[in-house]
Amino acid sequence: MTQVHGIGPGTVLGGRYAVTLRTSEGPHHERWRATDNTLDREVVLVCFPVASSVASATLDAARRAAGIEDPRLVRVLDVGTDVDIAFVVEEPLTGAMPMSHILHSGGLPAEEVRRIVGEAASALEKARHRGLHHLTLTPSSLLRMPDGDVKVRGLATDAALVDAERSSDELASRIDAVGLVKLIYAGLTGRWPAGPAGASRARPVGLEPAPTMIGGVAAPSEIAVGIPNDLDLVCRMTLNEDRGPVSPGDLALQIAPWPSEPPTSDGATGIRLPAQSSEITPAGGSPATAPRYGPAVAGPSGDLYARLAGRRGTHDPGGDAAGAGASAGAAGAANGSAAGAAASGAASAGVAAGAAAAGAGLASGGQGAGDALKPAGAASGVASAMGERVSSFARAAADKATARAAERRIGRHDEPFHGEDIAIDQALEEPPTAEIAAPLVFGGTPERPTGAQSRIALAIVGALVLVALVIGINNVAKIGESDSPAEARPTVTVTRTRATPTASATTQQAPPPTTPSDTQSPNDQPVSIVGGSSFDPQDDGEESPNQVPLAFDGDPSTAWKSRWYGSDTYNRSKEGVGLVLDLSAPTKVREVELTLPAAQDVSVFLADEASLDRTQEIGKVRDTSGSVTIKAPKDIEAGTKVIVWVTRPAPDEAPNHYRAQIAEVVVR
DSSP states (O other), X not given: OOOOTTOOTTOEETTTEEEEEEEEEOSSOEEEEEEETTTTEEEEEEEEEXXXXXXXXXXXXXXXXXXXOOTTBOOEEEEEEETXXXXXXXXXXXXXXXXXXXXGGOOOOHHHHHHHHHHHHHHHHHHHTTTOOOXXXXXXXXXXXXXXXXXXXXXXXXXXXXXXXXXXXXXXXXXHHHHHHHHHHHHHHSEEOOOOTTSOOOOOSSOEEOOEETTEEOOGGGTBSSOOHHHHHHHHHHHXXXXXXXXXXXXXXXXXXXXXXXXXXXXXXXXXXXXXXXXXXXXXXXXXXXXXXXXXXXXXXXXXXXXXXXXXXXXXXXXXXXXXXXXXXXXXXXXXXXXXXXXXXXXXXXXXXXXXXXXXXXXXXXXXXXXXXXXXXXXXXXXXXXXXXXXXXXXXXXXXXXXXXXXXXXXXXXXXXXXXXXXXXXXXXXXXXXXXXSOOOOSSOOOOXXXXXXXXXXXXXXXXXXXXXXXXXHHHHXXXXXXXXXXXXXXXXXXXXXXXXXXXXXXXXXXXXXXXXXXXXXXXXXXXXXXXXXXXXXXXXXXXXXXXXXXXXXOTTOOEEOOOXXXXXXXXXXXXXXXXXEEEEXXXXXXXXXXXXXXXXXXEEEESSSOSSSOEEEEEEEEEEEEEEEEOOTTOOOEEEEEEEEEEOEEOSSTTOEEOEEOEEEEO
16 A cells, blocks of 8 residues: 555645545545635545656546546546645545445345446446546445435546556446446345456455355345346346446446436335435444345345344344244245245246146147147146246245344344244235236146046137138238239328328338328428438437337337436436438428327427537427427528437336337428
């Protein structure tokens, strides 16, 4: 550890930054709180010797990082030198809590991990487009503010301070993606995993290493309960199979959407979380207060009870056996193991076996092998679906039983524990419900159906096959009936009195001549849209490009839809997304008719290129859905492209799911 000489409380650097308190130190640097005497504000100084081998690279990295504007990146305010000391000035982070301190109490709720890492990935993806990478991501790199906002500290500068090996942009993007996946793992389990070859070797302080097994580190679901399948899969593929996301943006797409606010409960037991501490501890100390919540980790006996009680390591010995039993039972239910998840495994196996046996018995009622396979295959699919639902029911029951058992012990932690076991039906106040697709048969082997039952079932199957055959023959007979040129042309725009064929994005065929109606002037005729592309200039440039033709195919039931976002502000990563539609010729647009499937804020522009820099605004609507007509100003000039720009997306099928949606665009 290199000590930075000549700096201490009261030192003034650059003639304005008065040093007050050292908060951390690294191999070549120290981090200090300071006061900016010029602007009378608190700042953070990263100080290192001018003669250090990393000084020049660090100052250069800080200057480049200062040029990226994103509220989720810790801002670099200034860089400079003072005699023998070089320094980087960062924005103050009053009340911030590093992820490394939060994890001292164990893993976080899965959706909070998704939110924190998702916000960090979006910010790093923006930096990646500017040629900057982090390269040394650890839990200390992510900060959670008192209001829940996420900050990423040390973009480019942390790597320069440790003299990280320079890599190509492609490899650096992969290193950051792997670092973010490791943060997901740490957030879910409270342990730090080893990474694949080429990943960052940075090791966080204070976290135990993840357990290893044949093939790599244990999956999060093998050491914690309540782990979502997508997060578990991305950890296993990235850390054990050297696959997974290749950039921060790739990871953000895989784990989206995420909630816009921190959770109020741990998501598995429903227990409300304590308020977040606003204190940050100096280097070398332990956090004075830290949130104590997260998934139950199958670790030492009674560990779940200690976390929920907020008395880590002080639980009474009498609770060890019950605590271990609850943790092991919950972990077994989550993983479907034969030993720990008796309810889940037995229920799933029973349903699958019963359905398969019933299917086999039905199929064997006097039919040949070929016919028998059909009902047996259907029974197998039903068995799989029912087994999945019963497994999730048992898993939820075991999780809640674990938490209720812990709560009961918490409520009487001042009384001696007498080794009382709590059954699942006693622990659950309101047992979770499971939607079962078919009647469940538990117990012994189902009885073989009678001959009459088999004949009835086979008659039903035969009738269904006959109906399908008739429909198929009818459809085959209709092939070729619509080959006439008049019917082959797609109709994509409907005027007030008659249909006008327009060229589609795929054929790009000029529309046939039409005669305007008596009630419609030639200027009101629809303009041909001959193509288009998705428009995402503030991110990766594309948003569902394959769906673009659906926005001008003449069918309002089909629509272009963007990817999902966790909030109606696009996770605060951009101002909007939309479409660029190409007109057949330079056109002085009079009006644009939009069909919006849900309420959104939309602006429409006329331009000659796919950019918002040099455009003419046709008009805008706010919180509008359905069919709406936007009139253009009379003095608008001709243009070749119409840009439909959605600045506030609409809520979609599920909570925290938002996306831009455009069903139809007609230009006149």
